[in-house]
Amino acid sequence: xxxxxxxxxxxxxxxxxxxxxxxxxxxxxxxxxxxxxxxxxxxxxxxxxxxxxxxxxxxxxxxxxxxxxxxxxxxxxxxxxxxxxxxxxxxxxxxxxxxxxxxxxxxxxxxxxxxxxxxxxxxxxxxxxxxxxxxxxxxxxxxxxxxxxxxxxxxxxxxxxxxxxxxxxxxxxxxxxxxxxxxxxxxxxxxxxxxxxxxxxxxxxxxxxxxxxxxxxxxxxxxxxxxxxxxxxxxxxxxxxxxxxxxxx
Amino acid sequence: xxxxxxxxxxxxxxxxxxxxxxxxxxxxxxxxxxxxxxxxxxxxxxxxxxxxxxxxxxxxxxxxxxxxxxxxxxxxxxxxxxxxxxxxxxxxxxxxxxxxxxxxxxxxxxxxxxxxxxxxxxxxxxxxxxxxxxxxxxxxxxxxxxxxxxxxxxxxxxxxxxxxxxxxxxxxxxxxxxxxxxxxxxxx
Numbered sequence: 001x002x003x004x005x006x007x008x009x010x011x012x013x014x015x016x017x018x019x020x021x022x023x024x025x026x027x028x029x030x031x032x033x034x035x036x037x038x039x040x041x042x043x044x045x046x047x048x049x050x051x052x053x054x055x056x057x058x059x060x061x062x063x064x065x066x067x068x069x070x071x072x073x074x075x076x077x078x079x080x081x082x083x084x085x086x087x088x089x090x091x092x093x094x095x096x097x098x099x100x101x102x103x104x105x106x107x108x109x110x111x112x113x114x115x116x117x118x119x120x121x122x123x124x125x126x127x128x129x130x131x132x133x134x135x136x137x138x139x140x141x142x143x144x145x146x147x148x149x150x151x152x153x154x155x156x157x158x159x160x161x162x163x164x165x166x167x168x169x170x171x172x173x174x175x176x177x178x179x180x181x182x183x184x185x186x187x188x189x190x191x192x193x194x195x196x197x198x199x200x201x202x203x204x205x206x207x208x209x210x211x212x213x214x215x216x217x218x219x220x221x222x223x224x225x226x227x228x229x230x231x232x233x234x235x236x237x238x239x240x241x242x243x244x245x246x247x248x249x
Numbered sequence: 250x251x252x253x254x255x256x257x258x259x260x261x262x263x264x265x266x267x268x269x270x271x272x273x274x275x276x277x278x279x280x281x282x283x284x285x286x287x288x289x290x291x292x293x294x295x296x297x298x299x300x301x302x303x304x305x306x307x308x309x310x311x312x313x314x315x316x317x318x319x320x321x322x323x324x325x326x327x328x329x330x331x332x333x334x335x336x337x338x339x340x341x342x343x344x345x346x347x348x349x350x351x352x353x354x355x356x357x358x359x360x361x362x363x364x365x366x367x368x369x370x371x372x373x374x375x376x377x378x379x380x381x382x383x384x385x386x387x388x389x390x391x392x393x394x395x396x397x398x399x400x401x402x403x404x405x406x407x408x409x410x411x412x413x414x415x416x417x418x419x420x421x422x423x424x425x426x427x428x429x430x431x432x433x434x435x436x437x
Contacts, residue, residue: 011418054286
């Protein structure tokens with residue numbers, strides 16, 4: 001590609017619209033030519049204002065208090081994480097002992113809070129059953145602020161009455177914390193779906209979603225990181241979001 | 250006296266949560282609007298909004314005022330987070346959005362609030378871009394799509410897409426240069 005053709009691509013480069021190979025060619029040109037860099041700066045200045053093409057929407061009022069709570073939860077979680085990390089080098093036995101206590105507590109909490117007959121194994125079996133059905137619906141997991149690598153999917157039975165989330169790359173669970181599932185209905189009201197943990201070395205975690213109504217009654221499901229015993233509030237999380245699964249907007 | 254954005258950023262860097270909440274009060278709607286434009290989903294947009302401000306909490310020290318004003322920088326964080334979420338949702342891009350005079354006024358105020366001297370000329374051109382140029386630019390900007398992805402999505406020849414983006418961006422650049430000629434303090 002000659003120089004003039006590359007210069008013509010600078011606007012697209014400023015937008016991030018070039019494939020990697022072309023972008024590399026532009027970058028070589030930029031390194032060599034101050035004139036090209038000046039042109040790019042002008043296009044970048046323009047691009048930085050393209051947000052004005054978004055229709056304005058007022059942010060929901062509850063976001064301010066929600067942010068305040070997330071900051072408070074981070075304040076509480078950070079020392080726990082730091083303490084756990086400091087303990088790890090002392091030996092695997094100590095870490096394993098802590099993990100065993102946490103998992104034992106989680107197992108009790110799971111049974112107590114969900115009231116569901118299925119534990120992790122049951123959820124795994126239900127997942128296998130649902131993905132084998134024709135008409136099963138699937139929704140992608142969207143990672144939250146705890147770990148951007150969380151991935152997975154929600155599968156819902158064709159009738160919309162049974163659902164399981166399969167999630168991978170869940171972050172390590174800090175001491176004194178649990179994951180809490182939330183069901184968010186179409187009005188935005190949240191109800192707890194129970195607490196769960198993650199076993200050491202477990203690649204994927206299966207979480208049965210205790211639907212109290214057909215899927216159409218919900219806008220999303222989500223999981224937050226909470227103190228042991230779960231959120232002190234029955235209708236909202238206090239900790240950072242681990243992931244969400246939007247299903248109906 | 251009302252603190253400037255830069256002063257609030259310095260306070261955030263010193264772990265002052267009230268400063269972050271103040272910036273949230275100022276700009277949550279801008280961030281939410283961008284996230285909603287990408288995701289077309291209320292809850293997902295809320296999550297991206299909160300993620301943006303938590304990212305700001307962690308990364309306030311990385312903002313460099315010599316490289317541009319704060320609002321576009323913040324919105325770039327929001328847009329990138331929204332694009333990441335959009336790619337995981339596997340939805341189709343939202344096309345044919347309608348912009349009102351009210352939208353235009355609010356964006357003009359938002360960009361003019363600090364050092365940026367964005368004036369009406371750029372917004373005039375932006376809001377009056379030919380539909381095909383605006384569409385191609387929006388797919389690149391709001392959805393992170395490349396030339397070839399846009400061509401495939403629009404069932405349009407690659408050369409046509411390149412031409413639309415180049416022409417649209419050139420119109421905007423000319424408007425930008427017109428404004429900066431009248432406002433020598435404009436950054437960038």
